[in-house]
Amino acid sequence: MLLIILVMLLLASVILDRQRRADLRLRNLERRIERGLSALGVETEESHVPTARQLVADGEMRLAVRLWRDATGAGSTEAKRAIERLKTGTEGTD
Numbered sequence: 169m170l171l172i173i174l175v176m177l178l179l180a181s182v183i184l185d186r187q188r189r190a191d192l193r194l195r196n197l198e199r200r201i202e203r204g205l206s207a208l209g210v211e212t213e214e215s216h217v218p219t220a221r222q223l224v225a226d227g228e229m230r231l232a233v234r235l236w237r238d239a240t241g242a243g244s245t246e247a248k249r250a251i252e253r254l255k256t257g258t259e260g261t262d
Contacts, residue, residue, distance in 0.1 A: 216240070217254075224255050 216239035223232035229251060236247040 220251065221254050224251060229255075 216235055220232045220235050220239075223229075223235065232251045232254070233244070233247045236242060236250050237244065240247070240250075242250065
């Protein structure tokens with residue numbers, strides 16, 4: 169029984185390490201893509217922030233959330249939180 173638990177812990181450790189490395193590679197690739205798009209003059213996802221901020225100022229929270237979701241691919245809850253941060257002045261894009 170103890171051996172089974174040790175094997176399971178070892179497997180979990182290996183899986184977590186692989187996930188961490190995959191996350192690091194993904195972030196690195198995202199940064200490279202952002203730099204490449206910026207060098208080509210292509211708007212990045214950050215370009216939606218001023219428009220969302222204006223929608224919040226105009227009281228158009230639903231439209232702001234919809235814009236955020238469309239621009240970032242965020243889920244409903246994540247987009248609502250981002251818009252709330254814009255509304256309260258603690259803005260950030262994550």
